[in-house]
Amino acid sequence: MATDALRIDTLEAYYGDSHVLHGVSFALRAGEVLALLGRNGAGKTTCISSIMGLLPPRSGGIALFGKAIAGLPPEAISHAGVGLVPQGRRVFPSLSVLENLTVARQRAATTDRPWTLERIFELFPPMSARRSQLAGTLSGGEQQMLAIGRALMGNPRVLLLDEPSEGLAPLIVAEVGRTIARLKAEGQSIILVEQNSQLAFSLADHVVILNTGRVTFDGRVSEVVGNEALIAQNLGVIGTHHAA
Amino acid sequence: MQFWIIQTLNSLAFGGLLFLLASGFSLIFGLMRLANLAHGAFFMLGAYLGAAAIRSIPGLDLWSAALLAGFSVAAAGGLLERLVLRRLGSNPLGQVLVTLGISFIIADACLMLWGGDPIPMPAPDYLRRPILFAGIAFPAYRFAVVACAIVAALGLYLLLERTRIGAMIRAGVDDMDMARAIGIPVSKLFTAVFCLGAGIAGAGGVLGGPILSAYPGLDADMLPLALIVVILGGVGSLLGAFVGSFIIGFIYTFGTALLPDLAYVILFLPMIVVIAFRPQGLFGRLRA
Numbered sequence: 001m002a003t004d005a006l007r008i009d010t011l012e013a014y015y016g017d018s019h020v021l022h023g024v025s026f027a028l029r030a031g032e033v034l035a036l037l038g039r040n041g042a043g044k045t046t047c048i049s050s051i052m053g054l055l056p057p058r059s060g061g062i063a064l065f066g067k068a069i070a071g072l073p074p075e076a077i078s079h080a081g082v083g084l085v086p087q088g089r090r091v092f093p094s095l096s097v098l099e100n101l102t103v104a105r106q107r108a109a110t111t112d113r114p115w116t117l118e119r120i121f122e123l124f125p126p127m128s129a130r131r132s133q134l135a136g137t138l139s140g141g142e143q144q145m146l147a148i149g150r151a152l153m154g155n156p157r158v159l160l161l162d163e164p165s166e167g168l169a170p171l172i173v174a175e176v177g178r179t180i181a182r183l184k185a186e187g188q189s190i191i192l193v194e195q196n197s198q199l200a201f202s203l204a205d206h207v208v209i210l211n212t213g214r215v216t217f218d219g220r221v222s223e224v225v226g227n228e229a230l231i232a233q234n235l236g237v238i239g240t241h242h243a244a
Numbered sequence: 245m246q247f248w249i250i251q252t253l254n255s256l257a258f259g260g261l262l263f264l265l266a267s268g269f270s271l272i273f274g275l276m277r278l279a280n281l282a283h284g285a286f287f288m289l290g291a292y293l294g295a296a297a298i299r300s301i302p303g304l305d306l307w308s309a310a311l312l313a314g315f316s317v318a319a320a321g322g323l324l325e326r327l328v329l330r331r332l333g334s335n336p337l338g339q340v341l342v343t344l345g346i347s348f349i350i351a352d353a354c355l356m357l358w359g360g361d362p363i364p365m366p367a368p369d370y371l372r373r374p375i376l377f378a379g380i381a382f383p384a385y386r387f388a389v390v391a392c393a394i395v396a397a398l399g400l401y402l403l404l405e406r407t408r409i410g411a412m413i414r415a416g417v418d419d420m421d422m423a424r425a426i427g428i429p430v431s432k433l434f435t436a437v438f439c440l441g442a443g444i445a446g447a448g449g450v451l452g453g454p455i456l457s458a459y460p461g462l463d464a465d466m467l468p469l470a471l472i473v474v475i476l477g478g479v480g481s482l483l484g485a486f487v488g489s490f491i492i493g494f495i496y497t498f499g500t501a502l503l504p505d506l507a508y509v510i511l512f513l514p515m516i517v518v519i520a521f522r523p524q525g526l527f528g529r530l531r532a
Contacts, residue, residue, distance in 0.1 A: 052425050053424075053425075054421050054424075054425060073424065074421070074424040074425045075424045075425075075427050075428065075429050075430070077425075078424070078425060078426055078427035079427050083426075084422075084425045084426070086422060086425070090419055090422045092414070092415045092418040092419060092422070092423070093418060094414055094417075094418055095411055095414055095415055095418065099411040099414075099415075100415075102408055102411065103408065103411045103412045103415045103423075103426070103428060104426040104427065104428075106427050150426060151426070153426075154426055154427055
């Protein structure tokens with residue numbers, strides 16, 4: 001069996017006294033998209049924060065291509081090859097678009113085709129014209145593109161996308177979807193947290209569903225799509241009525 | 245006429261010294277949310293180290309002494325930040341008490357080492373003679389101090405606004421967790437900023453030597469002025485520290501010369517006005 005890109009093993013995480021993740025385990029295979037789904041408060045973002053090191057897990061293991069990263073500080077986890085596109089985008093508002101990208105630049109350790117400013121601007125052509133604009137003055141969709149570009153500048157081996165479609169107009173959501181599909185086609189391993197399960201199902205190879213901090217489903221996307229009972233029980237009705 | 249010109253020049257030179265002190269204080273407070281009340285003591289420690297270096301190393305000029313003292317105070321500041329202040333986290337009361345305590349320790353150590361008499365520092369020979377222009381004598385060293393402040397301001401501006409390191413520091417200020425998550429070593433950068441601010445204050449103490457000399461109480465005389473500058477100009481704003489320093493330089497110099505009994509009233513009045521009508525300072529940004 002090939003080494004998993006990211007393996008989470010019986011992760012326990014707390015916010016203060018509140019026990020948020022209960023023995024969460026799953027694995028992302030290299031080159032695949034894993035959709036991490038669940039209702040609000042199910043623990044998806046906590047899971048992402050734990051992987052990134054922003055909320056160090058109380059116990060449990062996290063391995064990036066076999067290398068243990070649980071408990072390392074966020075900058076070390078970033079250097080090891082985890083890229084984050086956080087919920088709410090969190091671009092640096094007082095930095096220009098160009099600065100947002102250059103501060104995130106890291107040497108590519110593992111790829112022969114590293115991300116460069118030119119490649120980011122080719123991926124998001126509108127960014128190029130706005131390179132000296134302050135990021136805080138961009139529209140929501142532009143900030144999302146910038147947040148993705150910023151994560152890519154670190155040449156991550158695993159990319160964490162936390163609700164990239166949140167609060168965006170349908171046209172922009174479609175563009176975000178096309179971007180993720182293109183990254184996947186280039187072999188990028190991705191964990192995608194989404195409320196928009198239609199978007200998630202269209203991109204994912206593998207699906208993990210969290211419910212109140214526990215994994216309630218772990219399987220291939222084909223096992224989920226069409227399983228109305230599973231979807232209704234774990235995700236409510238979100239997304240099921242938007243079938244294209 | 246001579247009075248007004250000399251006082252104006254004194255104001256400019258004192259403003260320049262205030263900038264060397266307040267810029268570091270403002271950067272550290274703006275970037276790290278750390279009110280470093282030991283900053284006045286860094287200025288005084290620099291002055292004493294410079295004076296001691298000039299006395300004990302024959303042929304050492306004032307500029308080299310300022311560099312030497314600047315690097316020494318920067319190193320001391322770095323150790324202090326790493327070993328003590330870092331442990332306080334973001335506890336503002338703890339920061340205020342600990343940095344105030346450290347400033348007392350530095351002040352007492354200076355008193356023990358160098359005694360209670362003021363130690364004068366001579367300006368370099370070639371700057372000691374006044375420049376005669378249109379029949380009026382201008383003290384040359386004052387011009388040199390203003391020039392040093394302008395060079396420091398330009399250097400800090402270029403570092404923060406025009407380099408990748410500067411952008412990384414600003415990213416850390418915008419959103420520290422996010423900056424760390426994209427691999428920026430925020431903690432190391434903040435230590436570097438602390439060293440830089442301490443070092444500029446230390447060098448400023450030496451450059452102020454020929455005007456103020458090194459004496460016990462220099463720290464307590466300078467710290468309130470730095471606080472006023474930063475409140476007036478806006479926390480974390482380099483331009484605010486620059487403009488505020490020269491405003492306070494003028495108010496303080498002319499206030500003590502013309503209305504010595506009211507010098508402190510004249511000094512604090514503009515601060516009260518600013519706090520009442522523009523609490524973020526002249527050039528500060530409101531933070532969420």
